[in-house]
Amino acid sequence: MKRLAKWRLISLFAILALVLSGCGEPFLSTLNPAGEVAKTQYDLMKLSTLIMVGVIIVVLIIFALVFLRFRRKDEKIPKQVEGSHKLEIIWTAIPILLLLILAVPTVAATFKLADVAPMDKKNSKALVINVRSHLYWWDFEYPGQKIVTSQELVVPTNEKVYFSLKSNDVKHAFWIPAVGGKMDTNPENINKFWLEFDDKKANEAGNLFYGKCAELCGPSHALMDFKVKAISRDKFDDWVSAMQSVKAPQKATTDLASQGQDIFNKSCIGCHAVTPSNKMPDTARVAPNLTNFGDRSRVAGILDHNKEDVKKWIKDPEAYKPGNMMTGKYGNLTDDQINALAEYLMGLKVQD
Numbered sequence: 001m002k003r004l005a006k007w008r009l010i011s012l013f014a015i016l017a018l019v020l021s022g023c024g025e026p027f028l029s030t031l032n033p034a035g036e037v038a039k040t041q042y043d044l045m046k047l048s049t050l051i052m053v054g055v056i057i058v059v060l061i062i063f064a065l066v067f068l069r070f071r072r073k074d075e076k077i078p079k080q081v082e083g084s085h086k087l088e089i090i091w092t093a094i095p096i097l098l099l100l101i102l103a104v105p106t107v108a109a110t111f112k113l114a115d116v117a118p119m120d121k122k123n124s125k126a127l128v129i130n131v132r133s134h135l136y137w138w139d140f141e142y143p144g145q146k147i148v149t150s151q152e153l154v155v156p157t158n159e160k161v162y163f164s165l166k167s168n169d170v171k172h173a174f175w176i177p178a179v180g181g182k183m184d185t186n187p188e189n190i191n192k193f194w195l196e197f198d199d200k201k202a203n204e205a206g207n208l209f210y211g212k213c214a215e216l217c218g219p220s221h222a223l224m225d226f227k228v229k230a231i232s233r234d235k236f237d238d239w240v241s242a243m244q245s246v247k248a249p250q251k252a253t254t255d256l257a258s259q260g261q262d263i264f265n266k267s268c269i270g271c272h273a274v275t276p277s278n279k280m281p282d283t284a285r286v287a288p289n290l291t292n293f294g295d296r297s298r299v300a301g302i303l304d305h306n307k308e309d310v311k312k313w314i315k316d317p318e319a320y321k322p323g324n325m326m327t328g329k330y331g332n333l334t335d336d337q338i339n340a341l342a343e344y345l346m347g348l349k350v351q352d
Contacts, residue, residue: 028210030177034201037180037194040109047105051098113180116192119162127156130164130282133172133185135217136224136321137288137301147243147276150288152296153211153228156236157199165191168282173215176228178205182214202230208297219323225301242350246291249274252344260344263337271326274348287326294349310342 033039070078081087118126130141131153141148155161165174167185175182180195202209213224231239249269252258264274271287273280296305300321303309313320315338318327333341 028177032178032201033180034178034198034205034209035180036196036198037113038178040113041180044106044109048102051102055098113193116162116194118160119164119192119194126160126162128162128164129153129155131166131174131185132282132285133165133167133169133174133213133224134285134325135169136213136220136324138211138224138226139168139282139285139289141278141282142240143278145240145244146278147240148273148278148280148285148289149243149276149292150290151226151298151301152292153226154236154239155195155197155228155230156233157197157202157230159233160194160196162194163192165193166282168285170217171215172213172217172224174211175214176209176211178209179228184215197228197230199230199232205230207231220321223302223321225298227297227301229297239351243276243292246275246350250291250348253347254343256340257344257347259337260340260342263333263341264344268341290345290348292348292350294346295351307342307346310345311338314338314341 030038030042030045033042118124119128128143130143132139132141137151138153139148139150140153163174163183165183165185166189167187169187171187172185173182174185176195178201179197181193183191183193185191197209207230209228209230211226211228213221215221217224249261249265252261264272273285273289274291276289276291298305299309300313300317302320303313314333315335317324
């Protein structure tokens with residue numbers, strides 16, 4: 001009875017895992033590709049799965065036929081086939097053929113997806129984004145547009161976007177499941193690749209995709225998220241223009257926000273920039289750029305974007321992202337000061 005109960009429990013967990021594997025949203029899943037790279041990778045997954053399932057089915061059919069048809073009924077020894085050249089050629093040729101069917105498109109796709117020549121050309125018009133990973137946040141620099149933002153990547157749809165990836169501390173990995181990837185970000189060298197964001201899929205996902213770190217990097221690895229805002233080229237150009245127009249820190253619009261700005265200028269500005277200039281070197285960017293903080297969709301990549309969650313984050317960041325670099329720096333602020341600071345941050349907007 002104990003063994004039966006044990007097997008029932010195992011079966012229940014197996015069924016539960018199968019059901020949960022089907023849960024999710026279109027902007028989260030690699031099985032709902034939203035771009036050329038993701039579609040290519042998905043097609044290769046389907047091809048390899050088809051080959052594997054086909055081999056399993058054929059083996060099971062042969063096993064069943066042999067088991068049922070050639071069961072031993074007497075002491076007579078059946079005809080031996082070892083050394084049969086015909087059979088050896090068949091079971092050697094079939095795996096080679098299957099391997100070629102899988103290898104040829106895989107190698108072709110690998111070279112295609114690794115082609116980043118346009119981003120390295122002199123005076124290239126390709127959109128290039130320098131991604132810099134930190135514990136536990138993301139920095140996005142647009143060198144051609146001369147702007148920097150953090151935590152929310154903004155890209156145009158239906159065109160190739162080239163990425164230059166590097167880490168400013170430990171090894172991380174840049175991954176947008178629905179669009180493609182993943183690619184490591186290393187402290188020692190730069191990795192490059194490209195993605196394309198499908199306009200139709202972006203509209204279905206509300207123009208917002210999910211990205212994350214896919215390389216174990218510390219206690220808050222699972223919380224090292226970022227959002228990708230995929231919009232049309234016209235809207236992207238408008239966003240770039242709005243960011244470029246911010247030449248100096250935005251002024252607070254209310255008395256409470258003004259108090260928050262004073263607090264920010266006395267403490268936070270030592271780490272956080274509130275202008276999108278890319279003149280600052282990578283190593284000097286020690287905290288996320290907050291220029292368009294009020295326009296973003298999440299706080300710290302994980303909390304809802306509202307004033308209350310901003311206050312919660314400022315008051316106790318360790319409770320939400322253990323091991324983050326902000327912990328302990330603003331523990332002496334009063335509730336009134338935190339309220340004023342949150343008011344100022346939520347007003348940092350570059351678009352209406």
